[in-house]
Amino acid sequence: MSEIYLTVLLLLTLFVLLGSGVWVAFSLFGVGIFGMALFTDAPVGSVLATTVWGSSNSWALAALPLFIWMGEILFRSRLSQDMFSGLSPWVGKIPGKLLHVNIIGCGIFAAVSGSSAATAATIGKMSIPELSKRGYPESLMIGTLAGSATLGLLIPPSIILIVYGVATEQSIARLFIAGVIPGLLLVALFIGFVVVWALFNKDKLPDVIEQLSFREKIRRTRSLLPVIFLISGVIGSIYLGIASPTDAAAVGVVLALLLSWCTGGLTRESFMEGLMGATKTSCMIAFILAGAAFLTVAMGFTGIPKLLALWIGSLELSPYALLAALTVFFVVLGCFLDGISVVVLTTSVIMPMVEQAGIDPLWFGIYIVIVVEMSQITPPVGFNLFVLQSLTGRNILTVAKAALPFFALLLFALGIIIAVPELVTYLPNNM
Template identity: 50%
Template sequence: MVLISLTIVLLLVLSLGTGVWVGLALYLVGVVSLSIFKGLPVDKLFSQITWNASTTPELIALPLFILMAEILFRSKLSSLLFSGLTPWTTRLPGRLLHVNVMGCTLFAAVSGSSAATTATVGRITMTELFKRGYDKDLAMGSLAGAGTLGFLIPPSIIMIIYGVLAEASILKLFIAGIVPGLLLAGCYMGYLGLRASIDPGKVPAEELAATWRQRIIALKDLGPVLFLIVAVIGSMYGGIASPSEAAAVGVLGALIVSGLQGSLTRENIVQIAYGSIRTISMIGLIVAAASFLSSAMGFLGVPRVVAAEISALELSPFMLIMLLLVFYVGLGCVLEGMSTIVMTLPITLPLIIAAGFDKIWFGVFLVLVVEMAQITPPVGFNLFVIQGMTGEKIGRIARATFPFFLIMVALVFLITLFPGIVTYLPSLVEFRG
């Protein structure tokens, strides 16, 4: 078994290190391992498992939510979010810095993608905050940290993938992410307010506070995103639609919003189509390949042996979670978050279940550690998105983001000590779909 494990790790390192696509690398490892150590009819397993994984009904929601995010990314939603939220932050310590967090929280509720959330909100806020004299590090760090909410606040692409691979309810995963997501956003805002209070120089001279009349008028700019939140999230939690049906509603709503804004130009439609196809194809290949590798490792007995070895350490449930936290943060420094989940889930999920943790809880834990991977160099994708906007060096952006990384770590400790933060809401209602 040691030889099998070393072979799998070596094949993964070699294939990923030479720049092979993640999906193809996972297929390669599965095919070679089964051919060498089991002598099974790999061609039949390959076709059957790939077909089953790619035709799972729950995956229908995935391309639809990706399409919705692409449509909204090319709409005028980012400028509306900024103008709609600005009057509500003028009296808060840190003022417009909170627009990053509030804007990402709202957009995350209709996007499902961390990168799309960061890019859409930051497209306007970075320019405005820099122009008005706000501290660059706080502006970049708050955007990078808040952008990760695209994975935690439903609908979430990562949660859909986890739900399919772990055979967990996607709707329960979605509702489990609400409280941790809002709690994380609240912690970010608290930190920004505290920093602005301790060091007033981080924020420019106080601007004229908005009146209540101006705030109420500004709500009209938030109308489109609130309409989409009600259409997508409301239809699911109201028991009207399944995740797939809600995703279709979201695409229709995004088309309506973009059409009314005049954003559905011929050029934008072509970009939306190409962007959606690229993302969907990439994720689909990874999910299918991960299912194949998972089955291959099952045939080889790897998860069972690894689980037995870790069980022999007699770790407490809390220490097991801390070990997994360090493990996933380490992997997140060199691998993209989604790839990390699909490659490790066959091994870590049985350990978690054996330790008495809930599948839904573990899904939220994984989303949090994947969020950390989005802001940890050298492959933190949110860092690259912000670098493209600002031209700043990755090192500076990573340092600016580090306090928000620590806030995520603190939230992981909190939900581990008090799992009801995650599991209470999903336990209240039985969902359809």
């Protein structure tokens, strides 16, 4: 049981550092140094230098700042307004009406952003004033945004899937493809929930429906063409085998700059703001990844992952029991850390257990992203809740209560992919 005591000691050290306000990356470095210095004879300095350089010098990691920059460019463009005007004529007669714009709009923006917080902020800024003005219920307005914005973590190009792929040496292109069907499943569940709610609460929705001719609907839909063009350019180039995820990210940046310039949203100020925003975010993530890589190597020197894997194996837990325990663990951890930190913090210890249980690492990548999505809408550190709190001016508990049904839907989706894993593995195994 010595490995258990050692693991508990290192985890306590980590939580003490995080609870003291130490940056996540420094906390990871600190725990790794502490573990190696106390329990191994390895040269800490040499291992630290080699690991940090090796984790940073990764071609796959180059896609990360490019996709983040693409999202920053689009965040400052007219894309969200164009999406609202292009989608709204077609959803007015569906139960739930314009609430579906939040869901579909988040799904579309997720496919060109890759960030949950950016999706919530961009679509929220556009839809909250419009829906409030038209008298839509605030709780469902906030809830659809909170839940649907999490699609930014799953629908490719997903920043967190890139991080997972780099941390676990999985194919990023296959992870992107694996996220498509689960992403569409979540969109369908969210739309279905709104439709059912609207059918039982007709009196709480506005009666006004904008009457438009078919020609006018088609005219407004043309504003979606730039978005479709961008998604086709980025995702299509990956799925058709024309470009790697890194090459496709560069294509996305060029297309985003071109679209922003064509719509009049590209100025010197917006360009520099987007570039600096992407630089800061990318540096933060790269720093955390370097710390996580060092902690992974340090854990390897101490032998903890192997010993834990053997211990888990000796318990003879079924894969379902292990996944149930990990779900609770990830949701609790996500209450205190952002999604990327959760992934890089846990992979070094969790993956040996997962492989020991015979769980496909590719499938597990989608599983962990959905669980992290759930943590994005749980207090006290649900990033989407913070974004919507700032947009609506409501307190965090009000926003969290509105997001609760969508937390339940994410949990239901998790159960579906556990019961039918082919929903995740079919596309990457057949393309």
